[in-house]
Amino acid sequence: xxxxxxxxxLEVVNLKKAFGGLAVTQxxxxxxxxxxxxxxxxxxxxxxxTLFNQISGDLRPNSGSIRLFGxxxxxxxxxxxxxxxxxxxxxxxxxxxxxxxxxxxxxxLLGLRRARWQMWRPLSFYGNMTTEARRTLDAVGLLxxxxxxxxxxxxxxxxxxxxxxxxxxxxxxxxLDEPLAGLSNTERATVKSLIASIPRQTTVIMIEHDMxxxxxxxxxxxxxxYGRVIVDGERDAVIADERTREVYLGT
Amino acid sequence: xxxWIIQGLNSLSLGGLLFLLSSGFSLIFGLMRLANLTxxxxxxxxxYFAATAMRTYDDLNIWVTALGAxxxxxxxxxxxxxxxxxxxxxxPLGQVLVTLGMSFIISDACLMFWGGDSIPVPTPPNLQSxxxxxxxxxxxxxxxxxxxxxxxxxxxYFLIERTxxxxxxxxGVDDRQMARAVGIPVSNLFTLVFCLGAxxxxxxxxxxxxILSAYPGLDADMLPLALIVVILGGIGSLLGAFIGSFIIGIxxxxxxxxxxxxxxxxxxxxxxxVIAFRPQGLFGRVGT
Amino acid sequence: xxxxxxxxxxxSLLLPPLFAGDFYINLASQILIAAIFxxxxxxxxxxxxxxxxxxxSYLGVGAYISALLTSRYGFGHGAAALLSIAGxxxxxxxxxxxxxxxxxxxxxxxxxxxxxxxxxxxxxMSNVTNGDNGVAGLTRPAPFGISLDSPISFYWFxxxxxxxxxxxxxxxxxxAFGSSLKGVRDQPRRMAALGFNPWLIRxxxxxxxxxxxxxxxxxxxxxxxxxxxTSLSTTSSAExxxxxxxxxxxxxxxxxxxxxxVLLLKNYVSxxxxxxxxxxxxxxxxxxxxxxxGIVPGVSRLTTRLRGGVR
Numbered sequence: 038x039x040x041x042x043x044x045x046x047l048e049v050v051n052l053k054k055a056f057g058g059l060a061v062t063q064x065x066x067x068x069x070x071x072x073x074x075x076x077x078x079x080x081x082x083x084x085x086x087t088l089f090n091q092i093s094g095d096l097r098p099n100s101g102s103i104r105l106f107g108x109x110x111x112x113x114x115x116x117x118x119x120x121x122x123x124x125x126x127x128x129x130x131x132x133x134x135x136x137x138x139x140x141x142x143x144x145x146l147l148g149l150r151r152a153r154w155q156m157w158r159p160l161s162f163y164g165n166m167t168t169e170a171r172r173t174l175d176a177v178g179l180l181x182x183x184x185x186x187x188x189x190x191x192x193x194x195x196x197x198x199x200x201x202x203x204x205x206x207x208x209x210x211x212x213l214d215e216p217l218a219g220l221s222n223t224e225r226a227t228v229k230s231l232i233a234s235i236p237r238q239t240t241v242i243m244i245e246h247d248m249x250x251x252x253x254x255x256x257x258x259x260x261x262x263y264g265r266v267i268v269d270g271e272r273d274a275v276i277a278d279e280r281t282r283e284v285y286l287g288t
Numbered sequence: 289x290x291x292w293i294i295q296g297l298n299s300l301s302l303g304g305l306l307f308l309l310s311s312g313f314s315l316i317f318g319l320m321r322l323a324n325l326t327x328x329x330x331x332x333x334x335x336y337f338a339a340t341a342m343r344t345y346d347d348l349n350i351w352v353t354a355l356g357a358x359x360x361x362x363x364x365x366x367x368x369x370x371x372x373x374x375x376x377x378x379x380p381l382g383q384v385l386v387t388l389g390m391s392f393i394i395s396d397a398c399l400m401f402w403g404g405d406s407i408p409v410p411t412p413p414n415l416q417s418x419x420x421x422x423x424x425x426x427x428x429x430x431x432x433x434x435x436x437x438x439x440x441x442x443x444x445y446f447l448i449e450r451t452x453x454x455x456x457x458x459x460g461v462d463d464r465q466m467a468r469a470v471g472i473p474v475s476n477l478f479t480l481v482f483c484l485g486a487x488x489x490x491x492x493x494x495x496x497x498x499i500l501s502a503y504p505g506l507d508a509d510m511l512p513l514a515l516i517v518v519i520l521g522g523i524g525s526l527l528g529a530f531i532g533s534f535i536i537g538i539x540x541x542x543x544x545x546x547x548x549x550x551x552x553x554x555x556x557x558x559x560x561x562v563i564a565f566r567p568q569g570l571f572g573r574v575g576t
Numbered sequence: 577x578x579x580x581x582x583x584x585x586x587x588s589l590l591l592p593p594l595f596a597g598d599f600y601i602n603l604a605s606q607i608l609i610a611a612i613f614x615x616x617x618x619x620x621x622x623x624x625x626x627x628x629x630x631x632x633s634y635l636g637v638g639a640y641i642s643a644l645l646t647s648r649y650g651f652g653h654g655a656a657a658l659l660s661i662a663g664x665x666x667x668x669x670x671x672x673x674x675x676x677x678x679x680x681x682x683x684x685x686x687x688x689x690x691x692x693x694x695x696x697x698x699x700x701m702s703n704v705t706n707g708d709n710g711v712a713g714l715t716r717p718a719p720f721g722i723s724l725d726s727p728i729s730f731y732w733f734x735x736x737x738x739x740x741x742x743x744x745x746x747x748x749x750x751x752a753f754g755s756s757l758k759g760v761r762d763q764p765r766r767m768a769a770l771g772f773n774p775w776l777i778r779x780x781x782x783x784x785x786x787x788x789x790x791x792x793x794x795x796x797x798x799x800x801x802x803x804x805x806t807s808l809s810t811t812s813s814a815e816x817x818x819x820x821x822x823x824x825x826x827x828x829x830x831x832x833x834x835x836x837x838v839l840l841l842k843n844y845v846s847x848x849x850x851x852x853x854x855x856x857x858x859x860x861x862x863x864x865x866x867x868x869x870g871i872v873p874g875v876s877r878l879t880t881r882l883r884g885g886v887r
Contacts, residue, residue, distance in 0.1 A: 093769060094768075095765065114773075115765075115768040115769055116767075116768040116769075116770075116771055116773045116774070119769060119770055119771035127765075131763050131765065131766040132763075132766075133762050135762070140755075144756075144759050144767075144770065145770055147752065147755070147756065147770075148767070148770030148771030148772050149770075149771045152752050153752060153753065153756050153771075153772060154752075155751055155752040156748055156752075156753045156754075157747050157748075158751055159750045159751055159752065159755075160752050160755050163752070202770070206770070321681070323681050325688075372861065375865060376864065379864070379868060380680070380681065382864040382865075382868055384627075384681065384684060385817070385860055385864050386861050386864050386865070388810075388814055388857075388860060389856070389857035389858065389859075389860030389861045390861070391857070392811070392857030392860070393857035393858060393861075395853065396851055396854035396857070397854060400850075400851065400854075508692070508810065511692070512688070512696075515685050515688060515689045515692075518685075519685065519686065548700070549700055549701045549702075549704075550697075551700070552693045552696040552697045553697065556690075556693050560674055563677045563678070563686065564677065567677045567682070
């Protein structure tokens with residue numbers, strides 16, 4: 038790996054995080070290539086969401102580094118990482134419940150644009166943003182509900198809006214934190230096909246608790262346990278690995 | 289030299305007084321996550337109580353008065369907590385606003401009842417004669433105040449760290465949901481802690497009486513000091529409140545003595561410094 | 577329905593000077609000043625989700641700077657006004673940096689502590705501020721040579737400034753920035769993940785709110801021709817906050833109505849009792865316990881319940 042022009046989409050090097058005496062991330066290193074579909078699995082408490090929080094900047098690691106397409110983002114606040122092309126969804130849906138679907142996705146677009154500092158023109162002035170928001174809603178099959186408030190729509194539909202918001206900015210790296218959690222079978226199928234249709238310009242890293250459903254979306258898998266990387270590699274190899282079985286079945 | 293020693297002692301006694309004021313505030317904030325803006329008024333109630341009681345009954349013991357005031361103010365606090373604060377569990381901002389409202393009610397009631405003049409509180413006769421230490425003469429009462437603060441700090445320490453009640457309080461501070469889940473009666477604990485905090489403030493008001501006197505606006509003078517001590521010392525940390533009280537006592541006393549007009553700015557500075565570099569205070573837990 | 581409301585409002589604002597006596601015109605002027613002050617606070621509370629108990633700092637400092645520059649240092653009103661606004665805005669910028677190190681209760685406590693320190697300074701730096709005596713004998717400006725000494729002319733002046741303030745604040749909150757602000761209020765973590773800078777958005781709003789608080793302070797000192805440390809007190813901040821909550825922080829104009837109600841109540845009560853502070857406290861308790869979202873929604877809920885109960 039000495040090529041200077043080749044960049045990993047996301048590179049995590051020797052990441053360590055401890056809360057007081059409790060080590061939650063222990064020397065975690067990941068190398069994810071552009072366009073890859075990586076699934077991060079592990080039992081409860083393995084440190085998956087904590088890892089995501091450090092990548093997105095919500096948590097500061099004690100040591101180690103994080104690089105996005107070669108740029109060191111370890112010490113950047115979360116909002117700056119978005120400008121480097123990082124996007125994420127959350128385990129708990131964090132939409133603006135009092136606003137319409139269209140407004141939610143428009144906010145998703147506004148975050149990277151200079152217009153967000155505009156102190157006299159209203160959002161409605163930016164017709165092209167509204168058009169783009171509607172196009173994104175259409176891509177997730179929710180255009181017909183564009184003018185409805187979030188509070189009106191079902192959980193599965195909210196997951197899709199969450200996804201729409203994250204995708205609206207055409208991120209380079211997308212972190213999906215348990216995107217299939219709490220969905221019914223039909224909703225799950227819809228969201229899965231949406232994830233599968235994400236263009237290759239976006240590198241996708243997913244956390245899923247339920248291995249079975251998420252595995253067909255993954256190309257590579259990382260298994261975490263007690264904050265450490267146990268197995269890391271091509272999907273089928275990781276599934277067949279002894280250690281994977283140990284983690285999930287044995288103690 | 290004389291100046292420094294005297295101001296030094298004054299700092300310590302003010303620090304002791306501030307600890308009596310802010311320990312309750314810190315306890316309440318730590319457990320109930322409530323910024324009790326009535327706290328200055330609770331303190332003032334104690335002072336007015338002492339002013340009346342000790343002027344009516346010449347030989348009334350100050351410790352008895354402090355105990356009496358503590359109980360009375362604790363009762364007022366308890367009623368307020370049960371009748372008003374518990375209804376606002378889901379509204380933390382509302383809780384703060386009603387404590388503000390309550391402080392207006394109490395301070396205006398004091399004004400109505402006791403009038404606008406400052407009422408001095410007599411220093412207990414057996415503590416009036418000065419003490420000689422290393423050739424210097426100190427007002428005894430001020431030394432006693434420091435002793436009171438240390439005694440209160442010790443008692444609170446034992447209560448919180450060594451008793452079952454204290455363990456329940458600490459559990460409630462760390463994780464309210466979990467504490468409730470293991471059967472700790474959290475809402476009763478809240479009432480108890482609020483009464484305790486208010487009671488200590490009331491007793492502190494009595495003990496501070498001989499130095500401060502009872503006057504309208506005492507509550508408004510005391511509350512920001514309690515806020516600054518807790519901002520400095522960290523929320524929910526008794527050690528922080530203890531050390532913070534003495535630091536503020538020193539800064540305020542020397543500041544007022546050396547630069548009387550700018551004393552408030554000098555109070556301001558450590559607070560800004562702490563907020564800028566260590567927002568959790570000197571001893572507070574990170575990420576409260 | 578909306579047009580009737582607008583017509584009533586316009587009527588109540590434009591007609592008094594023609595028909596009412598001096599007392600009511602003066603009262604109306606005071607209401608306008610309190611309204612601007614409450615609206616500026618609501619930029620923080622309602623739109624920014626930042627509850628401040630120290631907003632009186634900006635009113636008081638704005639007033640004191642103008643008062644001292646004109647009465648003691650011989651500045652003309654124009655220069656004094658500019659310096660006052662500049663000074664107040666700079667102070668808001670500085671205080672904002674300090675207060676925004678925290679959020680929620682921490683923010684509240686810091687704004688309270690900061691404003692109490694200013695209040696204490698106003699009392700104690702008596703060779704500058706004249707302490708408890710306040711600064712008296714002030715004059716009103718005469719913009720374009722027009723005197724503002726009569727109640728009617730001051731009222732028109734206040735009405736023009738208030739309208740301007742309302743329009744500017746309306747533009748601000750409905751702008752794209754306003755949408756960002758409301759987003760940060762509702763879901764700060766999500767907004768950061770989307771690329772918005774929550775701290776900067778809040779700080780800008782804090783400074784803007786301080787700016788308008790300073791403008792209210794100027795009008796305040798022009799109206800009263802006198803300034804006293806009480807204007808910097810927690811009571812002063814609390815009255816504005818009560819106006820915001822009572823009128824409803826969710827709308828742009830609600831706080832103005834709430835501020836009007838608080839002022840009218842204060843005037844009425846002060847005429848008969850000395851116990852305004854106690855009443856203020858009781859009203860706080862009442863509003864928070866019974867009508868936390870404001871009087872208008874609270875009253876409509878009560879009437880619905882009453883109607884339902886009768887049946």
